[in-house]
Amino acid sequence: MLRDITLGQYYPASSVLHRLDPRVKLVATLAFIVSLFAFGSVSSYFVATIALAVVIKLSRVPFRFITKGLKAIFILMLITVIFNLFLTPGTPVLEVWKFTITMEGIRTAAFMAIRLIYLIMGSSIMTLTTTPNDLTDGMEKGLGFLKVFHVPVHEIAMMMSIALRFIPILMDETDKIMKAQMARGADFESGNLIQKAKNMVPLLVPLFISAFRRANDLAMAMEARGYHGGEGRTKMHPLEYKKTDKTAYVILLMYLLLMFLTSRYVKIETWLGF
Amino acid sequence: MVLKTEHLNYIYGAGTAFEKQALKDINLDIPENQFIGIIGHTGSGKSTLIQHLNGLIRATSGAIYADGKNIYEDGYDKKTLRSKVGLVFQYPEHQLFETDVFSDVCFGPKNLGLCTEEIEERAREALSQVGLDHSYYRKSPFELSGGQKRRVAIAGILAMHPDVLILDEPTAGLDPRGRDEILDQIEKLQKEQKITVLLVSHSMEDVANYVKRIIVMNKGQVLYDDVPSRVFEHYQELETVGLAAPQVTYVTQTLKSQGWDIDTSVTTIEEAKQAILKALNK
Known part of the structure; x- marks a missing residue:
């Protein structure tokens, strides 16, 4: 779906x-x-x-x-x-x-x-x-005037592009973990509602852990490359x-x-x- | 359990812009009690292939026979197949979810519907097979080191008593010692339990020391399927598909090209040493 x-x-x-x-x-x-x-x-x-x-x-x-x-x-x-x-x-x-x-x-x-x-x-x-990146770039630049009203435009755009970037990754991850648990005999389809919710635990726990791990790694990688927010940040391909x-x-x-x-x-x- | 694939094809993302044929006409026989290595470059289709073998991915066309029965037939019990063909994914430690090591290993046998004693018996047995004693049972999986976590995850599959054990890059990200330990334990297990083990890897060196048969994958096709020494004879072709033969192959091949009468079919360092000594004494 x-x-x-x-x-x-x-x-x-x-x-x-x-x-x-x-x-x-x-x-x-x-x-x-x-x-x-x-x-x-x-x-x-x-x-x-x-x-x-x-x-x-x-x-x-x-x-x-x-x-x-x-x-x-x-x-x-x-x-x-x-x-x-x-x-x-x-x-x-x-x-x-x-x-x-x-x-x-x-x-x-x-x-x-x-x-x-x-x-x-x-x-x-x-x-x-x-592309999602272009889209958030466009939003950042197009809504740049809102900075006057202290709206953190850059931060919002950055969060959006990261969120968008993570959707396919987390979908892949879900698929992988689901398969791995199915290989161990997990069943994600049958049972009543409570049973189904319970069966989700082997999927959700590793998924959350992996999301946090990825977030951590990304934050580290961004800092290692000198990211310090939108102030004074230039673009490789500025929109014109x-x-x-x-x-x-x-x-x-x-x-x-x-x-x-x-x-x-x-x-x-x-x-x-x- | 004997596995056999016939004209297996798999097209990924059919009907989208990202359509790609991941497997092309794969015909393989996987008998009982054999240690097999599957080698291929990233994206060669080896991970896709092994997921077909326990029915996690359905082939676009072709058939897989498990003990002579087509697994794509209506009413075929995939759950039993998955308990017989144990698949350990890449970075299996990422799939641990229970509060302690012992319960996590119990997850697989529990899903088989066994009684509690049997489940615990199997979990203890599996953990000892991977070299973890009872001092680890009540530890949280997240307190363990990377190599230990991986062993817990492998034990989780072993506890289901599979006839065919498939491991997707079980040594990825481990240090040389952790790598050797895991591979040694897998080899021991294969010999003791007489099960079939499929070891997926991109490192010839890893595989050459252990397996008796190598399947080389390239661009979704089987390039070679033979005993290691015969596969390594094609070391130049292997290089063109982004792989390499073990270093000993290069050593013996170079010696031979310089006029030494040496056996080039050796695959391990120990065999190479003997071959070189023999050549020197001639």
Whole structure:
């Protein structure tokens, strides 16, 4: 199940999107998500769909990787759709026992589903085309202004990149320990809840110990290389906006403008009759 | 227990960007009562191979027969297989979890569903086989030295009375003395219990002194599968795949190339000494 979540899984490829400054991608993802919620009309979703399709094409990431993340939110989506479908007051379309499906209900449910799907797909593209390190670098630089308000931006970014770095390591470690205990006849599947929790002890104790050991080693290695926090720390590859990044910002602005205009002036709904 | 693999293939991460064929058409016969070394460079597939042998990894295609029965058949009891094919992973001391040494060794036999006396009997026996006496029984595994921890972990597998014992780099990270002690104990065990031992290593030197058969792995394939002296004849090919023959092979080969009439099939220092003396006396 853990492997189904595409968020945070980089897909190596050579594309314009991969080379883009992580800050641009962060801002664009945020803008895309906001635009989905701010401009809710059929015509603007049409624009969003085209934009998403173009970005997916540009990213050169296979489509199934982008939709992988959807599996994880399927239940959430189902609940949202069902609640919206049955609990929105308005013109009734269909009546089933005590529940009524309304025109407005169908509309909100459909919009909600599209929003969620696009949200996941949009953010998946960002994480698939950006390495975790680039991502935290982008955040560190992009949120650097918060230092004025005494927010420890560098420390947060460092913690995030270490945490992200440790996810695959700890997953490998879990796999290894699990196999080793299975070789000794451990059983992680059968039994009731209490039994199962008890059976986890041979897995969790070595896992915690190894996490602490790794943390210790890492801290030592960082200090040995003279790490002393963010003050005065320079980067080997400092983030700088290039021409493509500026072009990307212009395209983003144009997209937002188009979303705004279509939601305001192109009313496909009235033509279709709802 | 006799193990046999037939056209074993394993593809890692199938359908992702990281797809890699880890094993290619592996055909091996592992009989009873044999001391075998599996040698290969990092990433040659040796660790993947041994995890197939006790059913922890399922092959993408091919079959494994344990005493003639296909382990991939529906209803095959993998748990029994795992108790018969004992696998000691790399750095096994990282898997210790109990509060004291004795209980940790008991974990394996306990999972076999034995009675308490039998479990404790086996734990005591296994700990003595690895050379740890009762003064260690109530110690926390975390107070022990690296080599002692590793022996506790090996004892944890021995207590299950496996017919085939597989050790993945049992000497990694140990000093020369700890390495020799562990290998000597494994050899003694193999001789006394008449079990099959598969020793996985990347060091020819380690393996040459102990095993009777060497399986050389390279890029997921079996490169050589023969007695040590025959494998070491290919010392030049071994170098091209990032391995090396024991130093004595180089010594005897060099002497031979300089015109000495010397037996080059020797694998240990003792044998080499005899061969050199013999050549000198000729």
